[in-house]
Every structure is written in structure tokens, then in C-alpha cells.
Amino acid sequence: MxxxxxxxxxxxxxxxxxxxxxxxxxxxxxxxxxxxxxxxxxxxxxxxxxxxxxxxxxxxxxxxxxxxxxxxxxxxxxxxxxxxxxxxxxxxxxxxxxxxxxxxGAALVSQPRMAFRLAIEGRSTMRYRVVDKADFTVVGLKTRVPLVHTGPNRAISDFVRGIAPRTLTLLEELSDQEPHGIIAVCDDLSPHRAENTELDYYHGVITSAAAPAGTTTLDVPAGSWAVFTASGPVPQAIQELWRDVFTEWFPSNPYRSRPGPEILRTRLSPERTEADAELWLPVEPERR
Incomplete structure (x- = not known):
């Protein structure tokens, strides 16, 4: 690659x-x-x-x-x-x-010519699986937020804090497909993925049940998904997982990303400083 x-x-x-x-x-x-x-x-x-x-x-x-x-x-x-x-x-x-x-004759800025090289850094083995999933529906609440590569995303945090606990309980009871429980879904990302470009953010569940009043839906077609897991401090472990997937896993495996939403399921520690994360990315086999 x-x-x-x-x-x-x-x-x-x-x-x-x-x-x-x-x-x-x-x-x-x-x-x-x-x-x-x-x-x-x-x-x-x-x-x-x-x-x-x-x-x-x-x-x-x-x-x-x-x-x-x-x-x-x-x-x-x-x-x-x-x-x-x-x-x-x-x-x-x-x-x-x-x-x-x-x-x-002013001093000017220079963008050096790039070249990509593999660096062996001794990181731990990445845990992943590939899942073929039928079409499904995300049901939840939706907003438009900026993309943040490093550090907390304040827009997402403020949006999630504004969701009533009873609404989250109702949604969680509807979850009947993997990944189970409340999930964060990012969709309609700019292909350039530049910092502060906007995306659709859904906070909800995957379910076959009807959407409750006041919620919205996202229909996702069938396809393959690479599922990655990581544990560590929030949000660093999650952001580093995404980075490692694209800088290490994709260049080393016969898959490529395809258009579709990115799905994240997290389980926070009681102190809410650590998390177990599961990242679902839409993929397809790389053509040789």
C-alpha cells in the first residue's frame, strides 16, 4: 500500500x-x-x-x-x-x-515533498475482526458538529449532556443488534477530513423497532465492517485507535475504507476517565 x-x-x-x-x-x-x-x-x-x-x-x-x-x-x-x-x-x-x-526577496513558506515510509515502533498487536452485516437502522438524536482530531469535542459533549436520561434509557431498551447499547455515529464526513469540517452526529442505538417520537433515523446498507477494540484514557485512547487504524492497519491489510458511517461504542469507567472502546468502520476488500 x-x-x-x-x-x-x-x-x-x-x-x-x-x-x-x-x-x-x-x-x-x-x-x-x-x-x-x-x-x-x-x-x-x-x-x-x-x-x-x-x-x-x-x-x-x-x-x-x-x-x-x-x-x-x-x-x-x-x-x-x-x-x-x-x-x-x-x-x-x-x-x-x-x-x-x-x-x-522575502523569506517564503515551503511545503516539502512527501514520501511515506514504514516505521517499526514496537506497538502492541491491534485487535480486530471483520463482520459482514445486513442493512440496519440507527435510531436516536442527531446534530451537526465540527470534526476534532485531538482532544475533547465540545460540541458533541454539550449535545450529549442535553439529552434527557429517560430518553437514553428508552433508546437503550430498543437496542437489539450488534454493536449493542448506546452508540455514537458519525456520518456525512467531508472526504478531506480537515479539522473543523462538519459532520452528522447521531447518539442512539441500532434497532429493528420503530423510531420513538422526537428521534431520527439513519438507514445503513449491508456491507463489511472492520471492528477494532481498545482501552485507555478518554478521549486519547479512542483518537489514537482511529489514528492507528489508518496509519498502521490499512497499509498492512488487504482492505480499504468505503463510504459509510463510523460507529463507536464506549463503556466508561465509574470515574469516567477510562473507557473500553469498540470502533466499527465500513470496509471492502482491496482489489489486487
């Missing part, structure tokens, strides 16, 4: 001065466009589109300082339809406009 990702990175470098289709990058990486975006953002720490943009502006900056071509020529080469659009993007990355940078 890492070898194919590096081929995609080489393709990006060869085509920075022309249009780059993510569909073509996925073909080079021998995976789906959806999985390529997911795995890239997890490994690189930034969305794929952001990396391409920053690499283009890094090369453009070198040409601006060299002073051999007009700013408009450089702008067009790197995909900007006007000098004004190029100047805005240039300033957003480098903190200075291209004309001023050329006149003053």
Missing part, C-alpha cells in the same frame, strides 16, 4: 503544472478515490487537496523569486485563472503577495 501511495505522490510531482485528477491518482495508487483521500489525510496530517495546493505554491514561489517570467505566466502555469486569484492564494500561504515577494 505504501509503495502505491508513493507512486501517487510521484504522479503529483510530475503534474503540478497541469490539472491533477484525484480519480487518476486513485488509479495509480490502485485504490478507490474515497480511500485515497482518507488514508492520505491520516498519514500526512493534511488533506490531499491541501498538499497539492501547497506544493504548487511552493514551486510557484521559487519561480516568483527567480524573476525570469511574469507573475501572470507563473499564475497560469500553476492553475490560476487570473493574477488576482494567484495573489490571494500566494498571500494566504506565504503571508505576502507575489509582487512584493519578488521586489523584496
Amino acid at each position: 505504501l509503495e502505491r501511495l508513493n507512486l501517487a505522490l510521484e504522479h503529483i510531482e510530475r503534474h503540478l503544472d497541469r490539472e491533477i485528477e484525484v480519480e487518476e491518482l486513485a488509479r495509480v495508487a490502485a485504490t478507490s478515490e474515497y480511500h485515497l483521500r482518507r488514508i492520505f489525510s491520516a498519514l500526512a496530517g493534511i488533506p490531499l487537496s491541501e498538499y497539492i495546493r501547497c506544493r504548487r505554491l511552493t514551486l510557484a514561489a521559487a519561480e516568483v523569486l527567480a524573476g525570469r517570467e511574469t507573475l501572470l505566466t507563473i499564475a497560469v502555469r500553476y492553475g490560476y485563472g487570473s493574477g488576482e486569484a494567484f495573489a490571494r492564494a500566494f498571500r494566504a500561504m506565504h503571508g505576502i503577495g507575489p509582487g512584493e515577494a519578488r521586489r523584496t
Whole structure:
């Protein structure tokens, strides 16, 4: 997997001065466009589109300082339809406009070229299973929240605290399918998975029963799910589990992510500082 990702990175470098289709990058990486975006953002720490943009502006900056071509020529080469659009993007990355940078020889920002390599860190074996599950329905309460990669998600915490205990009891009694009990479901995530992009959050259960008044439903089609377990402090253990799945498990196993909701079931300690977590991610076999 890492070898194919590096081929995609080489393709990006060869085509920075022309249009780059993510569909073509996925073909080079021998995976789906959806999985390529997911795995890239997890490994690189930034969305794929952001990396391409920053690499283009890094090369453009070198040409601006060299002073051999007009700013408009450089702008067009790197995909900007006007000098004004190029100047805005240039300033957003480098903190200075291209004309001023050329006149003053200012120090500019550089996005280094990336390459993915396997690092052996001696972590414990990851516990997982793959489950084929028929279509099912999530019943619960829904809100729209920002994506937070590290630390508590205040929007989710505030939403859950506002749910009446009797509502949670009613929902839990409806749970009749795995994963059992109250679950957290994240759906409609941006494929870029950038910090603070919004997603749909459901707090509810999986059930075949009718939805009670005041709740909402999410219908999930049949498919395969990779189920991972972890224990530790909240929320670090859960966030590290998600990170390890995408940076270690996917590159080492013949599966790729597919579109669908992510499901998390947690069991908190009496002090609510530790948790046993079970993470369900939609997957499909990686085509060879």
C-alpha cells in the first residue's frame, strides 16, 4: 500500500503544472478515490487537496523569486485563472503577495515533498475482526458538529449532556443488534477530513423497532465492517485507535475504507476517565 501511495505522490510531482485528477491518482495508487483521500489525510496530517495546493505554491514561489517570467505566466502555469486569484492564494500561504515577494526577496513558506515510509515502533498487536452485516437502522438524536482530531469535542459533549436520561434509557431498551447499547455515529464526513469540517452526529442505538417520537433515523446498507477494540484514557485512547487504524492497519491489510458511517461504542469507567472502546468502520476488500 505504501509503495502505491508513493507512486501517487510521484504522479503529483510530475503534474503540478497541469490539472491533477484525484480519480487518476486513485488509479495509480490502485485504490478507490474515497480511500485515497482518507488514508492520505491520516498519514500526512493534511488533506490531499491541501498538499497539492501547497506544493504548487511552493514551486510557484521559487519561480516568483527567480524573476525570469511574469507573475501572470507563473499564475497560469500553476492553475490560476487570473493574477488576482494567484495573489490571494500566494498571500494566504506565504503571508505576502507575489509582487512584493519578488521586489523584496522575502523569506517564503515551503511545503516539502512527501514520501511515506514504514516505521517499526514496537506497538502492541491491534485487535480486530471483520463482520459482514445486513442493512440496519440507527435510531436516536442527531446534530451537526465540527470534526476534532485531538482532544475533547465540545460540541458533541454539550449535545450529549442535553439529552434527557429517560430518553437514553428508552433508546437503550430498543437496542437489539450488534454493536449493542448506546452508540455514537458519525456520518456525512467531508472526504478531506480537515479539522473543523462538519459532520452528522447521531447518539442512539441500532434497532429493528420503530423510531420513538422526537428521534431520527439513519438507514445503513449491508456491507463489511472492520471492528477494532481498545482501552485507555478518554478521549486519547479512542483518537489514537482511529489514528492507528489508518496509519498502521490499512497499509498492512488487504482492505480499504468505503463510504459509510463510523460507529463507536464506549463503556466508561465509574470515574469516567477510562473507557473500553469498540470502533466499527465500513470496509471492502482491496482489489489486487
